[in-house]
Amino acid sequence: MDVKVGYYRRPCPYGYRSDPRRTCNCLPTQIEKYMGKISGPLMDRIDIHIEVPAVPFDELSSPARGGSTSAQMRADVVKAREGQLARFGNGAIQYNAQMSSRQVRQFCKLNWPCQHMLRHSVEEMGLSARAHDKILRVARTIADVAGDESIDESHLAEAIGYRSLDRDFWS
Numbered sequence: 627m628d629v630k631v632g633y634y635r636r637p638c639p640y641g642y643r644s645d646p647r648r649t650c651n652c653l654p655t656q657i658e659k660y661m662g663k664i665s666g667p668l669m670d671r672i673d674i675h676i677e678v679p680a681v682p683f684d685e686l687s688s689p690a691r692g693g694s695t696s697a698q699m700r701a702d703v704v705k706a707r708e709g710q711l712a713r714f715g716n717g718a719i720q721y722n723a724q725m726s727s728r729q730v731r732q733f734c735k736l737n738w739p740c741q742h743m744l745r746h747s748v749e750e751m752g753l754s755a756r757a758h759d760k761i762l763r764v765a766r767t768i769a770d771v772a773g774d775e776s777i778d779e780s781h782l783a784e785a786i787g788y789r790s791l792d793r794d795f796w797s
Contacts, residue, residue: 645680670756673723673764674788706770722767727759734762740782747786761785 639660643650652660669675694702710721713733719725725733736744748758765777765785772781 644677646682647680666754670754670760673760676788702771705773706767709770709773710767722763722770725759725763725766727755730759730762730766734766734777736762736777736782739779740777743779743782743786747789751789753789757789761789764788 638650638652638657640650640652642648643652643657707721714720719729722733744758744761747753747761751757753761761782762777762785765781768781768784769775769777774781
């Protein structure tokens, strides 16, 4: 789906922040300096960025429980891609990630509760116009994978959640 996912290794200089097994002793100034090494404009260009906490050994070694299989996930992605191809026709655009700002406004229309949620998130998180559009593209993709015609609050909330590095220090 042509989504740019960034990989950022550690949430603090020593890598212990949000680690359930170790205590982070970093000062806020150390974390701010460390996180400041990645520029805002660079972070804006990454569609999805989330913190992935360490997985406890017991969960790693236990038998798989529930969830989707790779085949089920593949089928959902193929269905979403087919929907995107149908939406954009035979033009140069094939996927949501390729939409221009104008196309985002056309294909990512929000109802009032979603508009309010996005406005609040943009203001609270201090998001740029680029981040605003990326949230809408990701929300459109989440709705496509779910098989929904329109973006609803759950799709938008999930997309906003994928902008976790826009928040101060990965709160």
